[in-house]
Amino acid sequence: MVLRFMLLMATLPLLAVGSTVHADDWPSPVQALIEEGLEIHGEFEAPDGLVGYAASHQGREMTVFVTANGQHAIVGTMIDAEGNDLSEAPLDELVRAPQEGELWHQLEKSHWIQDGPTDAPHVVYTFTDPNCPYCRQFWQQSRPWVEAGDVQLRHIMVGVLQPDSPAKASALLGAEDPVTALHDHSGGESVTPSAQPRHIEDRVYRNNQLFDELGLYATPTTVYRHEGRLQRVDGMPEAAKLREMMGGAHP
Structure with missing residues (x-):
């Protein structure tokens, strides 16, 4: 399933963006909205003397428009005479980006x-x-782009599927040559779970934490960039989505 990446972002703490207005001068x-739990990420100009604010509450993005006298606020989406949504661009710039x-x-x-390669123009996490057969399949399908030097895949090793997944992930991260170990494993060789130094096991633990925190x-x-925005694909991508993820057509 493919999701617009902004849906995933709702699981993360929202970031305050610098504004020209000091908090005491709202x-x-x-x-009043801030005291109710609204978070303000930035201020922007709006039509007809209104002042706009990009805001969020519990992962939900919204715009607030304050009247010229500063005494009233409207929470919602502003539409112009042509039906254009004037709230999307500020939310993109001040919240999502x-x-x-x-x-x-x-x-x-x-x-x-x-x-x-380190100098590949396209990075994909x-x-x-x-223990994931679809991870192996994805590795195999990405070979043309990786071997052509167009893409660098960064495999964040997690152990979430089977009881021995953390030990296997640690074995790959702790291998003398992790790149070759992952290559051999993804190509079909089995990996033997084995005890690793504490700092290696801790890396898998932290990756698992990130996996959970993101609601994956x-x-x-x-996760990859496409047209300047982050996108997310869960599971094996379809052919068209694979080309988008890899940054272009099959080499």
Whole structure:
């Protein structure tokens, strides 16, 4: 199943974005909404003397429009005479883009095995369980792009499917050559679960935590950039989606 990535972002803490207005200077209606639990991410110009605020509450994004006198606020979507949604662009800029940037940074800091050249123009993160047959299938289907140098897959190793999955994931992360170990395993060789140093096992534990915190449920789950935005695919992608994930047609 393919999801717009903003749905996943609702599971993360929302990020406050710098605004030209100090918190003590919020208009009274905005301050009242803040006291009710609304989080303000930024301010933007709106038509007809209104001041807009990009906001969120419990993962739900919304815009707030304050009248010129600062005494009244309208919570909702603004539409112009042509039916264009004037709330989407501010929410993209002030809420979604910062959230997606933070999520990408979290993925960068996770513990992964590099599959593909360092200078590949397209980076893709995928949560991989050693006991997942679909992870192997995804690895195999991605070979043309990886071997052509177009894509670097970063396998975030998790242990979530079977009781011995954490030990197998640790064995791959702790291998003398993790890249070769993952390559051999994905190509069909079995991996033997084995005790690893505490810091290696802790890496798998932290990856599992991230998997849970993001509300993920399937492996592989893959995150990538497309047209400047983050996208997520749960499970094996269809052919058209695979091409999008890999950044283009089959090499």
